[in-house]
Amino acid sequence: MSRYRTLFTPVKIGKLEIKNRFAMAPMGPLGLADAEGGFNQRGIDYYTERAKGGTGLIITGVSFVDNVVEEHGMPNVPCSTHNPVHFTRTSREMTERIHAYGANVFLQMSGGFGRVTIPTNLGDFPPVAPSPIQHRWLDRTCRELTAEEIKTIVEQFGKGAYNAKRAGFDGVQIHAVHEGYLIDQFAIALFNQRTDQYGGSLENRLRFAKEIVEEIKRTCGENFPVTLRYSPKSFIKDLREGALPGEEFEEKGRDLEEGVAAAKLLVDYGYDALDTDVGSYDSWWWSHPPMYQEKGLYRPYAKLMKETVAVPIICAGRMDDPEMALAAVTEGTCDLVSLGRPLLADPEYVNKLRAGKVDEIRPCISCQEGCMGRIQEYSALNCAVNPQACRERYAAYNPITKKKKVVIIGGGVAGCEAARVLAIRGHEPVLYEAAGRLGGNLLPGGAPDFKEDDLALADWFAKQMELHNVTVHLNTKATSEVIAAEKAEAVILATGSTPKRFRLGDEENVYTASEVLMKEKACGDTVVIIGGGLVGCETALWLAKEGKKVTIVETLDKVLAVNGPLCHANSEMLERLIPFHGIEVLTGAAAKSYEAGKLTVETAQGSKVLPCDSVILAVGYESNRQLYEEIQYDYADLHLLGDARNVSNIMYAIWDAFEVANNL
Template identity: 50%
Template sequence: MNPKYAKLFEPVSIGKLAIKNRTSMAPMGLVCYSDVNGGFNREAQDYYIERAKGGVGLIITGICAADYSEMPEQALPCPTYNPLMFCKSTSPMIEKIHAYDAKIFLQITGGLGRSAIPGLIKKAIAPSENSNRFDPAKQHRAMTKEEIQTLIQNFIKGAAVAKQAGFDGVEIHAVHEGYLLDQFAIAFFNKRTDEYGGDLRGRLKIATDIVQGVKKVCGADFPVSLRYSVKSFMKGLRQGALPGETFTEVGKDYDEGVEAARILVEAGYDSLNVDAGTYDSWYWNHPPMFFKKGMYREFGRRVKEAVNVPVILAGRLDDPDLAIDALNGCCDLVSYGRPLLADPYLVQKIETDRLDEIRPCLSCHDGCMGRIAKGLPLSCAVNPACGRETVYGLSPVDVKKKVLIIGGGIAGLEAARVSAVRGHSVTLVESGDRLGGNLIPGSVPDFKTDDRRLIAWYENQLRKLGVEVKLNTRADRAYVEKFGADVVVTATGSKPIVPDFGGENHICTATDVLSGKEKAGDKIVVIGGGLVGCETALWLAQQGKKVSVVEIMPDILGGPHNMPFMNYDMLKDLLPFNKVDVYCGTKLTKVDDTSVTVENKEGAKEIPADTVLVAVGYRSENKLQEELRGVGIPVYNIGDSREVKNIIHAVWNAYEVARSL
C-alpha cells in the first residue's frame, strides 16, 4: 500500500457497527433488478457481491421501495411486498458479502413525488399540490395525513425486514435530490399547514418520525443512515444554478441545510450521506464531466462541522489524492458510485498500489442513468459486464485463435483486450501513430480528462496482456491474406463530414482544431449543435474566444431525450454562461471571408467569423470491410465503422463480438 493512502484503509464505525475501511459504495438505482416477489434478482446479488470482493468497506444498495403505492410493482425491490421472499433472496447475498468482510445497508425510498418520470407514475402525489418536474401539465395532489402515516409505517416495516434478512443497517432515501422526502423538507414545494409543513422541524417531521420509528422497532444500535442534500442549487422551478453562478437560492440553502442536519441527527440518524442538488438542478446530484472532481467537499465540511456522526461523501472522488483530501475534514467515509460501476475492484487496486489498472468512469451517464431513464437496468459504458457479472463475464477459450484487430480506436482496443483476456493470440494494427481513434481529439478539452485516462488504461492493459500493437500500419486485403489470421475484426472508425460551403473563410472541422492540426481564430462560428460541436464550442469559449453555435434543428444536442438529461441540461446551461450564442432552427446560407450569414424564422443575420468550424457529424469508414468480402475467414465489423454512435456503442459492440470469438 502506498503510505499516503493509508487513511483510506483505516477502520471506522457508524454507531456501534465497525467497518473495515473508509470506503463506501454509493447507492445507485435498482430499476429492473427486482424479482417477481420484490426481492433482489440474481443479477443484483452478483453485482453487489462483486463490489464486496473488490474491497469496498460498506455497500449501500440502490433504492428499494417502502411500498408499491406510487410506482409499478417490481420496478424496484421492496422489502414490504413479500417479506419472506425478500429475505430469501437477500440473505444468501449478505452472507457472501460478509465473507469479504464488507458491510451492507439497505436503502429504502418513499418515492419520487413530483420528480417522477410521467410514464412511471402510478399515483401522482407530493407534499402539496405541485406540477410534475418533467411534464408541467401533470399535477400531483397533496398527500393525505393517512397516506403519510402509512408511508412512515412502511419505512419502519421495511427496516425491520432488512434487519431480519441480515442487513447491517438501513439508509433512508431521502432528504435528497428533490425526491418525495426532500420535497417535504423544502419550503418551495411544501405548503402544508399541518404538522408536516410550516417551519423547518415540521417539514422534516416525516424524516424524523421515520428514524424514531425504526429505532423503536429495530433497536437503538441498528444503524440508520440518511441520504442528505445540504443545498438545492435551485434558482427557480426547473432551473438549476451552475458552479460559480451568482443566484438566489429558492430551495434549501446552506444555513437551513446545516440546521436541518443538526435536527436530523438529534432525531437519531447515525450517519449522513451528503451531496447537493435536486431534480430541478439535476446535474448536481449526477455530476457530468463538466464538474471539477471533488465538488462536494465543501458540503461535507459544513455538515461535518455541525454534527457528531460520520459523514459519507461522494462527488467524483475516484482520484485517491482527492479522497484523502476529503477525509481530512470533509467526511469520514469516501463514497464511490459510478467509479465502482466502471471498475468493481477500484478499492482493492488503490490498496495494492495498482492505480494504472483502474478503469476510469467517464461521467458520461450513458450506461447508468441513461439506461435507467429508458427503464433498463443500470450498467456502465466502459464495463459491459456491470450488472450481469455472472451471465456476461469472460471465460477462457477452449481453442486459441490468431485474432487480427484492424483499427486502434476504442472499439478496436476493447476487442483486443477482451480477446486477449480470453486467451487468444491478438495483434492490433493502427494506421496512425497513436491509439485512441476519435477519442484522441475528443479528449482534448480540460473536462475530458477521464477520456484520456481511458486511452491510457487500454494501452496499459494491452501491454500487460501481451497484445502485439503495430502503429503506422495500414491493412488491406493483401495484408490480411498474408497475415494468416483465424478471425479478423475491423474497427476502422469514422471521419468527420465536411460539406462544401464555398467562400474563402477559414473552414475546418472540430477534429482538426481539437487535434491541433488547425488553429482557430478569435471569432468562431460552429456549424452543428450536436455533442461534438457544443463541447468544442464550450472549450473554445473557456479560452476567451467569441463563439456562436448554429444548429438547424429546434434544439441543440438532439434535445433532452437524446442523451442523459443531466449532461444535456448542464451543457445547455454552460454555453450561455460562457457567453456562447446559440442559434437553433437556423440554417447557414452564406460563408464570406469575415462572416457567415444564417437564416431562421426571425430573418437573416450576419455573424462575424474568422473561423468556420464544422461539426455536422461523422461518416463510417467501412471500405475495408467491403474489401474483405470472400476472404475465407470470419470478418466482423464493429464500432463506428459499422454504425456511428458513441463510446458505449463502441465498447459494448466490441465486447459482445470478442467474448464470442
C-alpha cells in the same frame, strides 16, 4: 499501499465497524429486482462483485417500503415489505456473500419519489406530494398526501427495516432528505405548503424524517445504524430551474443556513451518519454530476457537515481520484469516500488501489449514458465502459476451446476492447493502428479540460494492451496485404469514422471540430460552429472558456436534438452552459457560404452574415468502410465494429466489441 494506508483504516458508524474508508454510493437498481420485490440474480452478483473488489460498505440502490400510497410498477426496484419472506430469502443470499469478503451492506429505503417520479421508470401513476404542486416532468398537479398516508409510510419503514435486519443487512440508509425526493419535498418550504403538523416550521417539515428514524430504532433497536442521504443545499432558482456553478441566484430550495440547522436536528433525531451531496431534480446536474462539474464538487458541503454534527460524514461526487480521496479523509473533510459510477466502471477499484495498481483502474468518463441515461430511458442500470456491470454472471468471460489468432484493424475503443477481451480469454489478438497513439475519437473528444477522463480511458486501454501482451502496431496503415500476411483465423475491422465535410467557399479557414480539438488548426478568436450536437456544443464550450467568441449554427429548432439517450443531467447542464458562457445560438439556420471572413446563414427571418475568423464543422461522422468493402468476401470470420459499422457513441462501441470478442 503505504501511500493510501489512511484509506484502509477502519471507521465506525454507530457501533458498526467498517473495514476501510470506501463506500459504494447508492445507484438506482433498475433491473436488479424480481417481480416479488426481492433481489434477482443480477442484483446479487452485482453487489457481491463490489464487495469482492474491496469496498468496505455497500449501499444498495433505492428500494421502496410502500407500494400502495405511491404505486410503483413491479419489478422496478426491490421492496422489503411487498413479500417479506421472499425479500428475506433473496437478500440473505446476497448479504451472506457480501459478508464473506469482510464488507458491510446497508439497504437504501425510500419513502417515495413524489413530484419527481420519472414516467418511463415508474409508470404514469398518480403523482403524490406534500401539497398540490407542479410535477417535475409531467404537466400535472400532484395529489396532497393525507396525514394518515404519511403515518402508513412511516410504519412501512419500520417493517421494511425489520425485514432488512432479518435478511442480514447491517444497517439502512434513508432516501432521503436529498435531491428533492418525497421526504425532501416535505422538508423544503417551496414544495411544502401544509398547515398541519407536517408543514410550516422547519421542525414540522422534518417531522416525516424524524418519525421514520424513530420507528426504525423502535423496531430494530438503537444499535441498528440508520444513515441519511442528505443535501444541505438545493441550487433551485425556481420550479424546474436549477443554478449553474458560479451563478448568482436566489435559493428557492434549501439554503446552507437552513441546511446546517436541519442537519443538527436530523442528528438529534437519531440518524447515525449523513451521506452528503447537494442539488435537486430541478438542478439535476448537481445531484448527478456530469463531466462539466468539477471533481469532488461535494467536498465543501461535506466539510461543512463535518464541522456541524458529530456523526460520520460520507462524501461522494466524482471522488475517483485517489489523491483527492486521501486528502478528504486525512484533512477531515469526510470520514468515508463514496464511489458510485467509478464502481460501475471498475468493481475492483479498491483492491487495485490497495495493491498500488492505480493505472489499472478503469476510469468512469461521467457520460452517464450507461447508468442514468439508460435508467431514464429503459429502466436499466448499466455502464458505458464496463459491459459486465449489472450482468456479471451473464457476461462473464467465455472459456475457449481453441486458441485463435485474430487481426484487429483500428485502435479506437472498439478495437481496443475487442483485443482486451480476446487476450483475457486466451486468444492471440494482433492490433494495427494508423495513428501513433491508441484511443481513436477519444483523443479529440478528450481535448477539452472537462473531458480529461476520455484521455484517461485511452491510457487505460493502452495499459491493458501491455498487461495482456497484445501485439500492437502503431503508425501502421493496415492493407489487405498486411491482413493476409498475418494468416489470421478471424478478422475484426474497427476502422472508425471520419468527420463529415461540405464546401462553403473559403475552405482555407473551414476546419473540422476534430482538427481544432487536436490543435492541428488554429481557429482564431471569433468562431462559428456549424452543428449543435454534442460535439458542436462541447467544442463551443471549450473554446468559449478559452476566451473565444463563439456562435453555434444549428438547422434544427434546438441544440442537442439528435444525441441520446443523454442523461438529462448532462444535456440540461450543457444547454444552460452555452448561454451562461456567452455563446450565441442560431437555430433553424443553415450555413450557405463563407467568403472573406463572413459566413452567410439562412434563417426563417432571412439571410444573416456572421463575421468570423474560421468556421468549424461539427455535422457528424461517416463510417470508414473502405477496407471492409475491399476484403468482405475474403474471410469467413470477419466482423465490423464500432463507428465503422454504425456511427454511435463510446458505450455501443465498447459493448458491441465485448459481445463479439467474448464469443469468438
